[in-house]
Amino acid sequence: MKLVFLFCIVSTMVGLGESFHKFDERDFENDAEKQSVDTRNGTFRPKNIHPELKKYLLNQKYDNHIWNFQKGRPPPEEKNNNTISKRNFAEDFPFLWPNGVIPYVVDYASFDSSDASRLSNLINWAVEIIHNSSCVTWKLRENEQEYVRIFNGEDCSSIIGKVSGSTSGQKLSLNSANCLFLETVIHEMLHAMGGEHEQTRGDRNRHLKFNWENIEENAVHNNILRPTKNDAPYDLSSIMQYGLKDFSKNNKKTMELINPDLEYLLTEGGKTLTIYDIEEINDAYQCTASCTNVCKNGGVVKKSNSVCSCSCPPGLKGPDCSQLDTSQGCGGFLNLSEGQFSALSQINYVTGLTCTWLVKGTPGTRIKAKVLTMGLPYSSQFDCYHWIEFKDNLIGQSGKEKCGDVGGAEFVKSLYGDPSMMMIRFNSAKHSDKTPGLGFYVTVEAYRSADSTNVCTLDNDLYTCAFKQDRTDSQFQWAISSKFSASTNNNQALILFPLEYGSFFYGWKSMLTTSARFEEGMVVARLVTWSPSGHLVHFSDQCNNREFSLVGLHIYEGDGLAKTNALMLTKENATKAWVDQEVTIPSVNNLKLTIEGTIGRQKVVLDDIAIKPRGCGESVPCVDFNPCKNGAQCVPSGSLATCSCNSCRFGGMYCEIDLAFSCTFENSNCFLDDVRYDEFNWRVQQGITSSYNTGPNSAYQGSYYAYIEASAPRVSGDRAILRSNQIFQDQVYCFKMKYHMYSGYFNHMGSLRIMTKTGTRRPVTQWEVSGNQGLFWRSMQISLKLDSKTKILVEGVVGNGWAGDIAIDNVRLTGCAC
Incomplete structure (x- = not known):
């Protein structure tokens, strides 16, 4: 195990070109923001996209959630807050409403008549959406002592969760000039239900970074990092996610995405609850605790009106999300084994089609799609009339839309969600008055996500690593990043991060555990590292033990899974370079290993984690040495290694002779x-x-x-x-x-x-x-x-x-x- 300690330190829109007249203009704006056109002269984005003009996004700056301490930088006591929340919902019972029932009143007298009528419609709509998506019910107050009071305030704000003991109604402010949008009403209602902002999740650093110098001082608290379990994937399209310039004091970005190609997920208008929002509401309020139904293909279980059902990603339908929502004669399921290719196409197509393909690889694979040939029409402003949509991030989100005259574009499924599944859709229905093009031809491939060995080199992910991130008891997740030099020639390493400025939660723990049990007499562990030259790392003696990052290797052995410490790395182990740490573990029945990181002020970096048979210092065939060539399977035989090669292509003792x-x-x-x-x-x-x-x-x-x-x-x-x-x-x-x-x-x-x-x-x-x-x-x-x-x-x-x-x-x- 390699380690090193680092120094502590909605609205009026600009038109979208010809024939864009049959749908809501905001709908066209959303399409244009995720489109690109491939031509013989290069790739172009639509010229007429203006997300900055969307009133919903402009008015997000009026959002505010209310804490019981002064706004601005978090107070010192915030540092030791170990309260765990589940993604963006507080888990603690006092913050949730008993039985999911939320009484409310509306102070219509604080609004003028036209705004009051509009607000009434928006609240009824939002209440219906939440009720149809979960077991949470917003009901008009009768004589309940604790309730929510909606009024015309100075901003769009709500207290997070239920406030106990309030007899005059806890406040939910909806400013008539800036907050009367469906997205805003739902957003504030979710705050009152206990939901927090998506960008406060503990795993946000994998998806975005903050430019704190650009944020208004009185709005910093809206972005305080919270201790979350992150059971569901980070959802950039969540109704609880802020935009990139919200609360900017200089019109510069307050946050930036790690993957800028996904910015359209933040700017989409017409938002309602995503399937991941629905999943978290149901989970926080334990709506589905008694449900036994299973949702397939990325669908999520929900319970409404005492009925358990599935909320399916767009493109899927049926009681368990196992059916495609596709036009007759096109679309289908493509099931691929590792290394297998397939293709999908529409040649000489007709208008009026909405085709859906679901590409699924075997576990451990990742899906890649390539546009070989394409002829799909577009406007003079480079807006797509007919397009292919690639859902290469989360299947429940919108995908990137592509049209044009040439092929060559590639899309690789991200590691978030299920990397072995990608949905591809084709749309010639929205602009059915436009003449069809020649069509398209797309190849799809399922390839191995990372080396399928027990050595965690972390080139891509933890997908095939012997250790997996524990998501049940961990208070945050280890990050995989190339920010610090890895131990060998790989690009990435595991990093235990202290949290950002203003959000140090010392003592938090994160566990990596073995994903399989090992039989008696079969396994010992060797955690291997390598020390590169010139990797200078600093360490400060000013940090006390309470605030020092720790890493421990623990053994759970026997049927009772008693915990013993096999290795503990403390400040005495701090170095200026990579060091090797090895430990021999006697094999027992039901052996399970855990790497436990405790957060302090230092960063801890791990790489090349391996579990190997035999003791430390012993050479292991096929692990410490592998003579096999050309991807042949190495088979241990005593102290030697033999090679099993593909006779159709390779031959020789080590499969070194190429027959192809x-x-x-x-x-x-x-x-x-x-x-x-x-x-x-x-x-x-x-x-x-x-x-x-x-x-x-x-x-x-x-x-x-x-x-x-x-x-x-x-x-x-x-x-x-x-x-x-x-x-x-x-x-x-x-x-x-x-x-x-x-x-x-x-x-x-x-x-x-x-x-x-x-x-x-x-x-x-x-x-x-x-x-x-x-x-x-x-x-x-x-x-x-x-x-x-x-x-x-x-x-x-x-x-x-x-x-x-x-x-x-x-x-x-x-x-x-x-």
Whole structure:
């Protein structure tokens, strides 16, 4: 285990272009904020987006939640507050309303008649939304002593949770000039229910950072970090999340997102409760404690009117969110195993479609999507008329929308939520009066999220690590960050952060625990580190023991899971560089290990955490040394290691002999060369070809592909031939290739052939295709019997016109039959 201690120290909108007239203008603004258009001249954002004009966002600066201490910087006693809240709801019973019933009155006399009527509608709407989403009921007061009094105050504010002993009604202020929006009313009602701001969550540093120097002094308390359990993912689209410039004293950003591409989640207007808000309300008030139903695909359980049901992410429906909300004839479920590819498309589509695909990989994988080809219409202001939506953050949130003339865009599912699941949607319904484009073709892949070993190198996440973040008893989470140099060549390490200015909660604990039990006689632990040169870290003796960060390794052993300390790292272990810490743990039944961090003023950084069989100092096959090459599986055999390799591609004792060949055209490593006896050569190309209305927009994978240019001086029948340059074993191989043969003109397209030639014999055609094959890349594969005298030929033949470019990519040959 590597460690180092660091020094303590809604509204009027600007129009969105042609034909944007059938929907609420704010709806178009929301679409435009998450759209981008890919063209041959680059990628463009809509020119007419103006989130800064949304009145709801402008008026967020009037929001204020009320604490029982002076506004501004938190008082000293705040430092030792160990109260735990569950995400943005206080867990302590005194702050929640008994049985989820909240009596309220409205002081309509404090509003003029028109505002009073508007407020009445907004409150009824908000009450209905909350009631239909949970077991919480807002009811008009009868004779209850404790209740909420809604009135026309100076701001938009509410006390957090229920105030005990108040007989005149706890205040909920809704200023008539600035607060009469549905989003604002729900926001303040959630405060009264016990909900806090999303940006006060304990895990906010993974998603945003604060520019404290830009925040008004009297508004700092709205952003105080709170001790939260973070059972649900951080929700940037939550109705409790502030905007990027809220309470700015200089019109500069008060906070910035770690991923700026997600800013549209904060600026979306027309907000109501998200499914994650719904989940937290139900959990805080224990609405679903007796529910037994299970919601699938990211849906959440809720209980309303004594009925348990599911709140589904947009795009899903059904009692358990297992059905797609999609137009007939399009969409579907795509289930992928690790390393598997698939594709989805709409070619020559019609208007009026809302298509939904749900891509799901096996556990431990991550989903990647790539737009290979796209022809979707957009306005002169670069607003999409028809688009593809990629939900690459949380499935319950809106996704990024893409349209344009060319492919190439990639989307990788974030590590938040379920990284092995991504929803992709297509919309040609909102602007059904617009002429459809050519369509799109998207490939999807499920790939391994991180090394599937017990060594936590933290390149990506804790997803496949032997230790997992405990979310039940931890008061905060360890962070994974590249802010400090990792111990080896990796980019990230685990960091135990002291909290931000004004929010030191000393003594908080966070646990990393083993996710599996180990059998007797099987496991001991070795926590390994490496010390890099030049990693200078400072330590201050002025910090007392109470405020010093600690890390301990604890063993829970036996059926009773008694806790013993195996290793404790204190200020005496503080160093200026990475150090190795090893401990041998005797194996027992039901062994469980926990790394427990206690927060103080110092940062503690861990890396390369490993659990290995045998004792410290003993060499472990396949862990301390691995002779296997090319991704082969290492199998321990006593003190030795044997290798199990893919016989179709690799051979030899250590799988070091490559039996497969490839030609991706990304570099000069290709098993195909141009011959000298043809009429012209294949070209390697990036992007579109030089001829209009023929050829691909981009490579199938990577950046480059090979193609034949059919323009002059080429004439019909001219050939370009690639020939293999390797000596093959006497066996059957599988030849695979992607090819593209599109022409917008009849009879311009020629032919593509795969041939074999043995010695001086005439070539034999093994596979051939001719004519226009459509706008998208296609796949082919064929088994070929080869030997040391046989060559493979790839021949492109020019057709009857200049618009007959033929392209190939991702050519592969493996040492087994197809």
